[in-house]
Amino acid sequence: xxxxxxxxxxxxxxxxxxxxxxxxxxxxxxxxxxxxxxxxxxxxxxxxxxxxxxxxxxxxxxxxxxxxxxxxxxxxxxxxxxxxxxxxxxxxxxxxxxxxxxxxxxxxxxxxxxxxxxxxxxxxxxxxxxxxxxxxxxxxxxxxxxxxxxxxxxxxxxxxxxxxxxxxxxxxxxxxxxxxxxxxxxxxxxxxxxxxxxxxxxxxxxxxxxxxxxxxxxxxxxxxxxxxxxxxxxxxxxxxxxxxxxxxxxxxxxxxxxxxxxxxxxxxxxxxxxxxxxxxxxxxxxxxxxxxxxxxxxxxxxxxxxxxxxxxxxxxxxxxxxxxxxxxxxxxxxxxxxxxxxxxxxxxxxxxxxxxxxxxxxxxxxxxxxxxxxxxxxxxxxxxxxxxxxxxxxxxxxxxxxxxxxxxxxxxxxxxxxxxxxxxxxxxxxxxxxxxxxxxxxxxxxxxxxxxxxxxxxxxxxxxxxxxxxxxxxxxxxxxxxxxxxxxxxxxxxxxxxxxxxxxxxxxxxxxxxxxxxxxxxxxxxxxxxxxxxxxxxxxxxxxxxxxxxxxxxxxxxxxxxxxxxxxxxxxxxxxxxxxxxxxxxxxxxxxxxxxxxxxxxxxxxxxxxxxxxxxxxxxxxxxxxxxxxxxxxxxxxxxxxxxxxxxxxxxxxxxxxxxxxxxxxxxxxxxxx
Amino acid sequence: xxxxxxxxxxxxxxxxxxxxxxxxxxxxxxxxxxxxxxxxxxxxxxxxxxxxxxxxxxxxxxxxxxxxxxxxxxxxxxxxxxxxxxxxxxxxxxxxxxxxxxxxxxxxxxxxxxxxxxxxxxxxxxxxxxxxxxxxxxxxxxxxxxxxxxxxxxxxxxx
Numbered sequence: 001x002x003x004x005x006x007x008x009x010x011x012x013x014x015x016x017x018x019x020x021x022x023x024x025x026x027x028x029x030x031x032x033x034x035x036x037x038x039x040x041x042x043x044x045x046x047x048x049x050x051x052x053x054x055x056x057x058x059x060x061x062x063x064x065x066x067x068x069x070x071x072x073x074x075x076x077x078x079x080x081x082x083x084x085x086x087x088x089x090x091x092x093x094x095x096x097x098x099x100x101x102x103x104x105x106x107x108x109x110x111x112x113x114x115x116x117x118x119x120x121x122x123x124x125x126x127x128x129x130x131x132x133x134x135x136x137x138x139x140x141x142x143x144x145x146x147x148x149x150x151x152x153x154x155x156x157x158x159x160x161x162x163x164x165x166x167x168x169x170x171x172x173x174x175x176x177x178x179x180x181x182x183x184x185x186x187x188x189x190x191x192x193x194x195x196x197x198x199x200x201x202x203x204x205x206x207x208x209x210x211x212x213x214x215x216x217x218x219x220x221x222x223x224x225x226x227x228x229x230x231x232x233x234x235x236x237x238x239x240x241x242x243x244x245x246x247x248x249x250x251x252x253x254x255x256x257x258x259x260x261x262x263x264x265x266x267x268x269x270x271x272x273x274x275x276x277x278x279x280x281x282x283x284x285x286x287x288x289x290x291x292x293x294x295x296x297x298x299x300x301x302x303x304x305x306x307x308x309x310x311x312x313x314x315x316x317x318x319x320x321x322x323x324x325x326x327x328x329x330x331x332x333x334x335x336x337x338x339x340x341x342x343x344x345x346x347x348x349x350x351x352x353x354x355x356x357x358x359x360x361x362x363x364x365x366x367x368x369x370x371x372x373x374x375x376x377x378x379x380x381x382x383x384x385x386x387x388x389x390x391x392x393x394x395x396x397x398x399x400x401x402x403x404x405x406x407x408x409x410x411x412x413x414x415x416x417x418x419x420x421x422x423x424x425x426x427x428x429x430x431x432x433x434x435x436x437x438x439x440x441x442x443x444x445x446x447x448x449x450x451x452x453x454x455x456x457x458x459x460x461x462x463x464x465x466x467x468x469x470x471x472x473x474x475x476x477x478x479x480x481x482x483x484x485x486x487x488x489x490x491x492x493x494x495x496x497x498x499x500x501x502x503x504x505x506x507x508x509x510x511x512x513x514x515x516x517x518x519x520x521x522x523x524x525x526x527x528x529x530x531x532x533x534x535x536x537x538x539x540x541x542x543x544x545x546x547x548x549x550x551x552x553x554x555x556x557x558x559x560x561x562x563x564x565x566x567x568x569x570x571x572x573x574x575x576x577x578x579x580x581x582x583x584x585x586x587x588x589x590x591x592x593x594x595x596x597x598x599x600x601x602x603x604x605x606x607x608x609x610x611x612x613x614x615x616x617x618x619x620x621x622x623x624x625x626x627x628x629x630x631x632x633x634x635x636x637x638x639x640x641x642x643x644x645x646x647x648x649x650x651x652x653x654x655x656x657x658x659x660x661x662x663x664x665x666x667x668x669x670x671x672x673x674x
Numbered sequence: 675x676x677x678x679x680x681x682x683x684x685x686x687x688x689x690x691x692x693x694x695x696x697x698x699x700x701x702x703x704x705x706x707x708x709x710x711x712x713x714x715x716x717x718x719x720x721x722x723x724x725x726x727x728x729x730x731x732x733x734x735x736x737x738x739x740x741x742x743x744x745x746x747x748x749x750x751x752x753x754x755x756x757x758x759x760x761x762x763x764x765x766x767x768x769x770x771x772x773x774x775x776x777x778x779x780x781x782x783x784x785x786x787x788x789x790x791x792x793x794x795x796x797x798x799x800x801x802x803x804x805x806x807x808x809x810x811x812x813x814x815x816x817x818x819x820x821x822x823x824x825x826x827x828x829x830x831x832x833x
Contacts, residue, residue, distance in 0.1 A: 347803025586817045
């Protein structure tokens with residue numbers, strides 16, 4: 001349970017070795033290189049942006065090709081693919097593939113070009129479909145839309161406003177110009193208060209006819225289609241079929257390239273690694289003959305790295321002292337149990353160097369409180385078994401996910417423990433099932449709580465919750481005290497920790513034998529007189545001490561006392577912090593009561609086969625929902641108790657995340673060479 | 675008129691379920707709209723934003739919880755309603771009020787807070803842990819009201 005000590009190394013080696021040195025460091029992935037560590041006018045940096053951009057582009061190309069491959073030829077991914085982890089390969093395997101990288105990129109490009117062709121085909125289909133749509137009103141026309149007449153006749157094809165049938169339209173035309181009795185008209189289609197028509201007349205009548213049609217709001221089609229509409233539409237259909245078969249063809253071509261998937265993954269990560277290397281190379285200062293870099297490594301590995309670099313590349317590696325204003329990156333180092341809560345700590349913020357790493361203590365409280373909040377043995381068993389199976393089945397999953405699942409495994413065990421303590425197993429499922437289906441009439445509960453039933457004694461549990469809360473909070477205060485003693489700030493320890501501890505203990509001891517407390521908890525404490533006196537003087541002494549010393553950084557006594565009084569007012573904060581632990585009771589009850597609701601609902605249909613079937617359905621649905629929502633609740637509120645109440649007492653984050661120089665692989669994992 | 679107490683007690687159960695449920699549905703609705711927006715941009719964040727959307731859902735459950743305790747206390751669930759004096763009925767109604775009313779207000783507030791936290795996840799998914807904490811702060815008060823309601827309802831003697 002500590003922050004791992006870090007060592008700053010400075011490396012200087014011959015320029016010809018710079019890529020090799022970087023590659024080695026990247027493979028180790030144990031050094032955070034400090035950019036711009038050495039500022040010297042005479043040293044130059046290499047411009048690597050072009051090479052890097054090229055690698056980035058190639059990696060991107062391979063990524064896209066993989067995405068397309070996944071779309072048209074899905075790999076054999078299970079539902080829990082995210083847990084599967086990356087495939088492990090040796091450096092040799094990667095080198096083999098890297099040798100034919102050009103070919104791989106060519107394959108990727110052709111996959112991309114197939115995809116592009118597919119998109120073009122889809123575009124064409126869309127165009128055809130639009131055209132067909134536009135042709136629907138003209139389908140009954142048996143000449144092209146642009147037809148303008150024969151040798152002796154003129155034809156008008158277009159749209160007039162208003163709705164007409166055949167007879168109606170010729171009547172309307174006659175009404176406009178009564179001399180037009182030799183015009184053959186036909187209506188084709190009506191929509192939106194407009195009618196598509198054709199009108200054919202002798203050439204001599206053409207002008208008059210056109211004038212009459214104009215009066216009826218005639219206009220020619222805006223975008224006439226070449227050819228006879230029906231044929232044009234059929235052409236579209238043929239084209240659509242053609243494009244579709246083309247798409248199928250292209251899809252098959254892409255699917256046929258599925259065996260390239262593994263190689264593409266490897267080259268994608270290979271390029272990513274190289275892009276990262278070149279990025280780093282661009283930040284390294286170099287002279288004519290040598291290059292220099294500085295970085296952090298975990299102290300335990302410093303010697304190994306130094307030895308390797310100096311033996312293999314004749315590099316000069318020196319251990320540097322940490323400068324005054326430098327912040328070392330934080331790496332946590334914990335035992336197997338505490339490790340799994342590192343993610344929880346990290347999402348609040350990492351500890352700084354020289355400060356206490358509270359992960360181990362937090363992990364213990366985390367598991368304890370989580371169990372109390374969920375507190376159902378069956379849910380706990382499900383959780384523990386499910387996480388255990390997942391951890392067994394996917395040993396290569398990513399570290400963060402793995403730690404989280406391990407934490408939930410422990411939380412599951414704790415939930416089981418508390419479930420049996422409070423007598424919850426799918427709520428009161430055992431009672432309900434025994435009564436409804438087996439005619440049990442004996443005493444309930446059958447599964448007796450090992451401790452007590454929180455629903456019948458909520459006050460007792462409330463008091464226990466506050467006690468656990470006090471222990472949690474005092475642990476936090478204790479860590480603060482430890483930190484201050486560790487930093488040799490004895491006076492701060494006395495004022496900030498000891499005085500508060502005495503003051504609060506005094507208050508608690510005053511409260512315990514009081515009538516108020518007895519009313520709340522139905523517990524009576526009888527203290528001897530000396531104890532009462534002691535507690536009185538403890539709280540008074542503590543309070544006075546806090547008022548006098550809290551503002552000790554100020555010289556002005558009036559200000560000092562005012563600040564001290566304000567600090568003493570912080571006791572309300574302690575009160576609300578302790579009350580906050582009542583959520584342990586509330587959430588615990590919530591799980592139990594809702595589980596009971598589910599069981600009651602399920603048993604409403606009585607015994608028998610139908611009853612049993614309905615019971616099972618309701619039971620499964622209800623408990624799944626209850627478990628999910630209460631898991632979420634327990635998780636969120638356990639986090640809150642740690643972050644707000646516990647960390648609030650002592651913890652200052654502000655540590656820097658350790659970001660070692662390594663390959664940011666997306667698909668593969670490089671096995672360390674033996 | 676002789677069983678007016680039972681009417682008030684039942685009203686209490688209704689108040690708890692009704693208002694807390696309204697609060698949660700408003701809250702989950704607000705957060706859900708924000709979540710849907712994030713998922714359109716980045717479907718991979720679905721799990722994270724779904725968790726945040728669910729956070730204001732607990733008030734409704736707390737309401738249900740108190741409602742259920744009340745129903746089983748007054749014997750409606752067992753099918754044999756207890757005879758409850760007017761005063762006791764009103765007491766039960768009063769006991770149910772905290773979880774109902776605080777649930778209504780905090781459900782909405784928590785929903786708005788969740789929506790803002792979904793904004794955090796949209797821009798900085800690595801800060802999920804912190805984003806989750808803000809809505810949980812609002813929920814504290816719903817929990818306190820739940821506690822008061824449970825303690826009140828379970829401890830009121832039936833007469």
